[in-house]
């Protein structure tokens with residue numbers, strides 16, 4: 467049987483030989499002492515890309531989000547987000563369990579910003595009556611909405627609404643790189659609409675480990691303390707940061723290939739191309755687990771994210787030829 471083609475997630479990539487070489491060559495020091503030059507270089511570079519003062523390297527995107535939301539929302543306050551947001555569904559309740567934050571949600575099948583719903587939900591601090599709204603969190607691209615892009619104009623409108631209220635904005639940008647490549651909106655423009663962002667290096671960019679929180683220097687100093695408290699202080703982490711720097715140099719522009727491969731797979735599977743903004747394809751199917759098993763028998767790994775929903779994710783380790791072969795296999799199973 468030929469090699470498996472793994473379309474379950476863009477987290478399954480393995481570091482390339484060139485990335486491994488960059489990791490081997492990294493200059494390192496103890497980052498808890500602030501002495502790892504490679505981590506510092508990565509933090510400065512990513513902060514600069516988004517036009518913010520500072521950034522903080524974290525082992526995971528979930529920790530980046532916990533730190534980010536925790537900076538903006540005090541215990542007993544709330545964050546508003548879309549009901550399928552990663553922070554609401556896939557972080558195992560960390561924002562409540564660890565940070566004492568509550569959530570209320572609006573629902574949009576494409577994960578979009580619903581400013582009318584947000585305005586209607588917003589609760590000012592009125593003393594001992596209602597949970598005050600501190601932050602609105604948005605996710606771009608939206609994972610469970612199939613990699614959907616949030617139109618930049620909607621983010622700008624949300625920003626100007628938040629500026630009229632005591633409300634701040636968290637952007638879960640685990641796949642913001644994909645949104646940037648798909649739309650051409652500069653990273654700094656995305657940075658400008660958020661008070662604090664979280665971005666991942668271990669999704670489409672193909673690094674083995676790592677995310678960053680990005681924002682004002684005073685908040686990042688607080689996040690540094692909180693990261694250590696939660697067990698996320700790392701020592702010679704420059705080995706990992708080097709992978710991130712390499713990914714930014716070599717793997718950002720090529721996300722366009724992943725997007726093209728996703729469109730190719732969508733077409734083969736009869737999926738409406740209007741639902742494929744980036745590198746994720748959602749296929750409705752009567753029996754998703756059976757489809758997944760049949761695809762596996764043909765050497766293609768995909769996920770059932772619901773009883774009637776199959777998900778494919780394209781990435782660095784799925785070159786054109788593999789995407790074409792997978793498209794043939796999946797088309798025959800439809």
Ligand SMILES: *Cc1c(COP(=O)(O)O)cnc(C)c1O
Nearest residue numbers: 526527528529552605609638640
């Ligand atoms: C993957 C992901 C994260 C972070 O996940 P980790 O597995 O903790 O790195 C955060 N937000 C979104 C939207 C994601 O897809």
